[in-house]
Amino acid sequence: MDPRYDDSDEEEQSEETTTHDGSDQEEETGDSTTGLIETYIDTNDYQFDWVTGTGVEMADVGGLDEVxxxxxxxxxxxxxxxxxxAERFDIPLPNVLLHGPPGTGxxxxxxxxxxxxxxxxxxxxxxxxxxxWVNESADQVGQLFDEAEDLAEETGGAVIFLDELDSVLPERELDSHGEDRKVVNEFxxxxxxSARKRVLFIGATNRRDDLDKAATRNGRIDKEAYIGEPDYDARVEIFRVQLARRPNxxxxxxxxxxxxxxxxxxxxDIESMVNQAARNAAYGRNGDQIEFQDLKHQLN
Incomplete structure (x- = not known):
């Protein structure tokens, strides 16, 4: 499966690793787009695998125009x-929760x-x-945010994405393990x-109701987006996006x-269909482009 639609019930894909070319922000002229200054950031001393490129752009996302x-x-x-x-209007940066069924993007x-x-x-x-290991989980959380804050100070911002958020921030019960409560409290x-330090946190889960309620209150996670099964129009757009860079x-x-x-x-599922149709067109019948029949065959 291509990493673009992996979710918490799917095997995690390896991240692309690149040299950091962070950016500092220049003084804005009015409301124009911020100028960027490339800087080199050495990440050898960081525990987590920070990257600057994911290979995915907003234009590649189909069927989620409103979000x-x-x-x-x-x-x-x-x-x-x-x-x-944002500074003039004192607009805080919202942390984000993406929730919905597996495989929805x-x-x-x-x-x-x-x-x-x-x-x-x-x-x-x-x-x-x-x-x-006892006490290590809470330390891991602290290390993660410490690294993000260091990078944000150098580049102007940092982004943390955590899938399976419900496994890290589960609803705390009175009889829950002390270490579990410590991890939740640390997070x-x-x-x-995080917002004050220009660290954007994005969490994803298939089980929204299992999250600790203190995590989803305003001031911690301020923005939620439900990513559900695509409707008819969204499916048209997903097929279009998936085929856009392939001969068809x-x-x-x-x-x-x-x-x-x-x-x-x-x-x-749609991505998998298009991938298999591409294989069939290229190697199954030695064609020079994907045709309707290649995809129609996948419907069976």
Missing amino acids: NEELRQDIVRPMREEPKK KTYLAKALATELGFPFVSLSGSDVTSK LSHLQE SLSESELEDLAAATEGVVAA
């Missing part, structure tokens, strides 16, 4: 494009947002943070301070036929 626009207005513009205006969307921002980015799953304390002969009416025939599927 994309909200994220652009609430995060990209104040954090990257017009920070002076939560991880892919987070990567696209990170690319749009251009700041150092780290992608983790809950199992990367939790540990069987909550950092979430409350599909007409708009054929895309609509495919969307109508795939009710109930998620973005990851």
